Amino acid sequence: MSQELEPWKGLVERIVLMKLSPSRAWDRHMTTHFIVRRLEAFCFRYPLSTPVVTSFGLMSNRPAVFVRVEDVEGHAGWGEVWANFPSTGAEHRARLVNEVLAPIVTGSVACQPREVFEKLTQATEILGLQSGEPGPFAQAIAGIDLAIWDLYAKRRGIALWKLLGGDRREIRVYASGINPTGAQKTAEAALRRGHRALKLKIGFGLATDCINLASLRELVGYGMLAADANQAWSVAQAVEVAPHLAKFSLAWLEEPIRADRPWREWERLHKETDLRLAAGENITSHLGFEQALGGDVLSVVQPDVAKWGGLTGCSRIAQKILESGKTFCPHYLGGGIGLLASAHLLAGIGGDGLLEVDANDNPLRDRFCGPVSEIREGKITLSDNAGIGIEPDLASIEQYRTI
Numbered sequence: 001m002s003q004e005l006e007p008w009k010g011l012v013e014r015i016v017l018m019k020l021s022p023s024r025a026w027d028r029h030m031t032t033h034f035i036v037r038r039l040e041a042f043c044f045r046y047p048l049s050t051p052v053v054t055s056f057g058l059m060s061n062r063p064a065v066f067v068r069v070e071d072v073e074g075h076a077g078w079g080e081v082w083a084n085f086p087s088t089g090a091e092h093r094a095r096l097v098n099e100v101l102a103p104i105v106t107g108s109v110a111c112q113p114r115e116v117f118e119k120l121t122q123a124t125e126i127l128g129l130q131s132g133e134p135g136p137f138a139q140a141i142a143g144i145d146l147a148i149w150d151l152y153a154k155r156r157g158i159a160l161w162k163l164l165g166g167d168r169r170e171i172r173v174y175a176s177g178i179n180p181t182g183a184q185k186t187a188e189a190a191l192r193r194g195h196r197a198l199k200l201k202i203g204f205g206l207a208t209d210c211i212n213l214a215s216l217r218e219l220v221g222y223g224m225l226a227a228d229a230n231q232a233w234s235v236a237q238a239v240e241v242a243p244h245l246a247k248f249s250l251a252w253l254e255e256p257i258r259a260d261r262p263w264r265e266w267e268r269l270h271k272e273t274d275l276r277l278a279a280g281e282n283i284t285s286h287l288g289f290e291q292a293l294g295g296d297v298l299s300v301v302q303p304d305v306a307k308w309g310g311l312t313g314c315s316r317i318a319q320k321i322l323e324s325g326k327t328f329c330p331h332y333l334g335g336g337i338g339l340l341a342s343a344h345l346l347a348g349i350g351g352d353g354l355l356e357v358d359a360n361d362n363p364l365r366d367r368f369c370g371p372v373s374e375i376r377e378g379k380i381t382l383s384d385n386a387g388i389g390i391e392p393d394l395a396s397i398e399q400y401r402t403i
Contacts, residue, residue, distance in 0.1 A: 037106070039097065044066070045402055052177055053179045055232035059084060064083065075154055078392055146305060150387040171382070175195040176356045177199075186360070194374075199225075200225070202232070233256055238256040246275065254278040254302070259279055294324075299327060301321045314330070319349060332355070337392065
């Protein structure tokens with residue numbers, strides 16, 4: 001906008017608001033309203049020399065779908081869409097944002113981030129059902145929601161963790177993504193970077209799992225050690241394996257069975273083992289979380305802000321997790337923007353949970369996670385900068401861009 005037109009920006013916004021919502025246009029809190037001018041997704045892939053391994057497959061590269069939203073006044077917010085699987089999924093989700101969702105939200109007037117979230121969700125519910133893709137739509141909307149929250153906080157000049165109600169900027173973190181091959185080397189490197197808590201991927205045979213767990217327990221001493229089976233076992237297999245894991249004093253056993261198994265199987269597993277169970281990254285509805293929080297089956301609950309719900313949904317879920325007496329540990333495995341948003345959510349909601357930080361090489365994470373890259377004695381400290389606290393320079397990773 002030229003200098004001559006600059007003084008007219010507020011009036012233009014009021015005129016648009018009068019047409020779309022006359023009762024709110026001249027509200028004394030008008031500055032809380034914002035109009036979305038532009039929404040765009042950018043897709044990147046960083047090739048890995050060592051693939052990330054899970055019990056159900058591997059990742060030969062690290063994808064990231066970053067989302068930028070801009071209002072009519074030029075403020076910009078950033079988010080990220082979960083896009084790890086399948087291998088072609090990142091480009092597809094970026095196109096969902098750019099070709100399907102952006103036209104819905106562009107020009108929208110909102111007072112609160114939830115209004116944009118609800119508009120997108122309601123506008124695409126039938127389309128997601130018809131196409132058999134409720135997951136990709138939920139993930140794309142979650143990434144947009146993160147960007148809207150960042151924009152919302154920046155417009156107010158307040159750090160996102162403070163806007164969410166936080167009173168402490170320091171949070172604990174743990175190193176995850178530790179593969180069964182080279183586990184000790186990866187863990188040693190994580191400890192050198194300042195980590196004091198570790199999570200190992202298991203589900204690759206009992207002998208291999210126990211050797212790796214013993215090695216990591218020795219490295220971390222009395223520090224936190226958890227294990228993630230990535231839905232590897234049936235309930236019978238999990239019950240059989242659990243006694244062999246007890247000697248490692250695990251902080252939790254994550255997703256030992258499929259997230260969508262009947263709840264009675266999770267109840268059986270809780271009853272027949274002494275391990276603290278964790279899940280949540282693959283729970284994708286309020287009803288699902290209500291079930292998970294309703295009893296004592298899960299000790300640790302791990303919603304993923306870039307996979308379902310964004311901050312609009314997950315902030316409410318996180319508060320309910322604490323109210324239920326369970327530990328809130330946000331799940332995250334992706335680029336830096338989503339990781340930083342997860343850190344702000346944990347700091348904003350509180351509790352004694354830890355932030356998940358992938359231990360593997362990934363510049364799409366490290367260049368955009370701000371203070372999360374500065375780990376000291378197992379903790380990170382968020383800044384007072386507005387929003388998530390960074391302005392990503394995508395030009396620095398242009399060589400990895402696919403969309």
